[in-house]
Amino acid sequence: MAKSPAVLPLPLSFPPEVPPPTSQAKAETPQPLWLALAFPKLALEAHDGQQRDIPAVAVKEYKGRSVVHTASRLAEMQGVGAGMPVNAAYALCPGLVVYPANEQLQLDRLQQLAVWAEQFTSKINLQSPRALLLEVRGSMKLFGGLPAMLDRIRQQLTEQWQHSFYSAVTPTPMASLLLAFSGQGDVVQDKQHLRSVLGRLSVNRLPIGVKKKQQLRNTGVRLLSDVWRLPREGLARRFGPELVNYLDRTLGLIPDPLDFFASPDEFEAFYEFPMEIHNTDLLFNVARQLLQQLAIFLRQRDACINQCRFQLYHDRQAAASVIIGVRQPTRDQEQLASLLEEHLNRLSLEAPVKSIKLVATDFVPFSPQTLSLFLEPALDQPLDCGESDIETLLEQLQARMGGDVIRTFHSVADHRPENAYRVNEASATKSELIKQQRPFWLLPEPRLLPQKNHQPWFQGPVALIKGPERIQAGWWAGRDVSRDYYIAVDNRGSRLWVFQELSEDQRWYLHGLFA
Amino acid sequence: MNSQLQSLLENNPRIWRAKDRGRYIETGTPSGHPQLDATLPGGGWPANAIMEMVTPQWGMGELQLLLPLMRTITQQKRWILWVSPPYVPYAPALERAGIDMDYVVIIQPDDSCKDAFWGIEKALQTRACALVLAWMDWLPNAVVRRLQLAAETGNSLGVLLRHRDNEHSPAALRLHLHPSDKGVYVKVLKARGSYRYRSVHVNLQLH
Known part of the structure; x- marks a missing residue:
């Protein structure tokens, strides 16, 4: 008897229809909803100074040759593609800018993005090397519904981060990733629709070996909808249980537990300038952006800081550091920026700066000031705006002129006139001397x-x-x-x-x- | 005259016409010296403005003139900033005079005038800081004008104490102090909104 053909026309198709979830189960645990953010050009865009509007590639060593790993959009338009030797890419596009594809850099950037994404949800999963998964069901109501939340995320990614990205939302993490990397941008809220949406995708999109993909194609399977029709046992026997398991997780038939990202205990933000800079104005603009990241970081943790430190790195010279201290713990980005401006105005750069880093380590819980429920007109209460106002003034004076310039004088009980006052110390004893x-x-x-x-x-x-x-x-x-x-x-x-x-x-x- | 123009002229307190100068009243802060209040327009120190005191030398009673004002300000828990005082302020004496030294901050910027100007301007803009005393001889008119604006924003009074007289200074009030046996002669060199350039003798409790 001949061997059974590769595809058996069995009546039982893969997988069986998902029974509709009972309303009771739905009420107990709402289905999670995963937003996948895929960054196809991350290897390139992780380089800080990379301009988005020039032909550029990130290259990688492969079998002793430099091979294009990621090409920018403009380079792709001139025919440069991934896997191409870098010489061939140069031939196609003479003005090509080449960056190394640095995995550590990509991971760092992905972590920064995860820290940024913490403002939207606490459940974040890093899909190395170039995707993030965000659980959005829990927080989308807060942001005014899913479309509004997605708009916000998209806007910040394009304007603030200037990353090119694809996104997709589905009830399972793997389906979201699949759809995101295929650039479909779908939003699927219900598990039941997953099969039909995923069915459009080519099997090439599956994260399996090249050999198995070829094998699938040889059996006449081109789209995922073809896979759905295959019998489960046969699929497991021929392609290994991993594939069946993966497909089950993708469709949400079995749970898919993920590790959540935990942001680091200290804040570090780094920026590498595209060229060495001599100008403190440029420095200030970049430092301001780093402070903005710090402010977001602090708001997410409900913390504030007493001081933060800027490190300025020079070429072949010790790094200079600028420490910004405040009298009252703060997380106000504008306040820090204005203090920094005072520091920078006084600072003379010893050497051109190559890169800048902002570090903050000690965090203090944030205790907000209580504001009045009714908005009093400010003019009627000139005396009330007191303390914080003067604190800001003293901080600014201190930042600009140095600590020992500001003094207060108090009397001390001593009959010798030159000893009867004390500088900078609050003294409670008011003596008879005053009389x-x-x-x-x-x-x-x-x-x-x-x-x-x-x-x-x-x-x-x-x-x-x-x-x-x-x-x-x-x-x-x-x-x-x-x-x-x-x-x-x-x-x-x-x-x-x-x-x-x-x-x-x-x-x-x-x-x-x-x- | 056009009635609209008329009403604009009459109702806008910012327009000052020489012919009805009696009408122009800028309410001042009482200085605590009745003779002086009678002379100054608005019946006291100008509010939200820059004032200059020209004295040939220090130690003539210039602080005594300002004492009642400083006392009121610290009692209201507002702050006073002293910029570059020529000597060490003697805390017991100031406390005896009723000034709460907790609300007095002194800055002594090193030689750079820029820092001092900047500090004065910031302090004047700060609402919690009601009075800035600055001992500075070199002050370009442009800087004084800028400080004047800062004082208006921050609703505070700036007093510049100087040795040399600058006739063209844009300060709102300029006084010249001259010593006497029982106090000090105050000569009004310029007062915004007034023609009365007269001098007055202020009795000070010197001892």
């Missing part, structure tokens, strides 16, 4: 006054008009002070605070001015 007569200006050091006829002399004769007030203190602290203080007037009308040393030679000093 006494003191000038508003104090000289940093008492100034020795020359004497004429035993009278002090300061740009002219000085007339004593009140005093003396004796101050003797501090002998225990090594700075012994025993002086007689007078209030005096010089010949031009300034009121001075002068003293005479009681020790030895009784010299006169100027110590302050009554302004």
Whole structure:
């Protein structure tokens, strides 16, 4: 008897019709809905400076030759395709720009995209090397329905990331990926329609070996709808159980558990300039974009930062770092950007910058300020906008002028005038000193006054008009002070605070001015 | 005259006509010195403006003149910024005068004037900062004009203390201080909205 033919015309077709889910089961667990984002040109677009409107290719070593891995749209239009030797590509398109296809770079970019996608859903799966899966059923209502959410994702990917991509939405992850990579852009909300939608695809799209694809084609199977008609056992026997298992997962007949992406604990964003730059304006524009990424990252984690650090990398020279600190934890991108601007205005670049990195490590939980329910007109409450306002001002002053320029002065209980104030420290003890007569200006050091006829002399004769007030203190602290203080007037009308040393030679000093 | 034009002229407080200068009243902040209030237009320090005090030297009572204002401001929990004071402010004395030093911030920018201008402008724009005192002698008119705008935005008063007089300064109020036995002579060099250039003697409790 002859061997059974490859395809048996059995009445039982593959797979059996899915029984419609009972309404009860539906109510219990809503079907997940997977959005697949496929980035066909990721190997090329992962390079930061890559311009989208030039013919370019990413090349890979294959059997000792450089072979085109990914070609940009313009290069494809001139006939360059994947798998072509790079010399042939040059022949077709002389102005070709060539990048290496760096797998690490692609993975990094995919992770950045996953961090970005966390604003839409918490269930994200990385499909290395160039696709993302997002579960959107749970959050699409928040974004105003699926079409609105997809619009938003598309807009951000094109405008902010400038990636070319395909997307598809179906109830199973594998079906979404299949449809996305075939560029169909379908939205299938119900499992029952999966078979007919997928049926249009060619078997070449299946992620199986070239040999098996050839085998399938030899049996006359060209489209997935042909596969659906094949008997399950025969398919498993001839093509291995993996294929049947894959098809089952694609149609949602068996569960398909996925690992979810967990974003890293620290924030890092990196940008490599297409050329070395000398200009802080350009630097600022890029840094601003990095800050925007940081702001999104912080909002997703409901966190804020006390400081972040920019690293500027030079060629053959140690990296320079710019640290931006704030007085109050923040996640406000504009605030950070304005502080950065102050830093950059003061910064002189020692060498051209090749790349820039933004790092933030320590996160603080975000505690929002409570706003009033009713919008009061701002003009009526000029006094109320207080603290945060002044904090911003002080931060800006500090950022621009350096930390030690800003000071506050407070009084300290000490009878020696030069010790009776303290810089930059809040002192709670207000002493009796306050009750006494003191000038508003104090000289940093008492100034020795020359004497004429035993009278002090300061740009002219000085007339004593009140005093003396004796101050003797501090002998225990090594700075012994025993002086007689007078209030005096010089010949031009300034009121001075002068003293005479009681020790030895009784010299006169100027110590302050009554302004 | 066209009635529309008439009503525009009469109802717009921003238009000032020399013939009815009595009508122009910019409400000022009381200075705390009755003699001075009587002289200044608006009955006090100008609000939202830049004011210049020209003194031949420091220590003539210039801070005393501003004391009541500073006291009110710190009591309202608004802030005061001092830019480049010539000497160390003596905290016990200022606290004795009723100023809450918690609301006084002093910046001492190193030589660069740009930083100082920038700091003054930012502070004037900040609503929480009500008064900026700056000891600066070199101030181009363009900068003063810019500070004037900043003061209007931030609803704050900027006081520039200087030795040299600049006749063409665009500041809203310019005073010249001259020492006397019992206080200080204040001569009004320029006041927006007033022709009364007169001097007044202000008694200060000097000792």
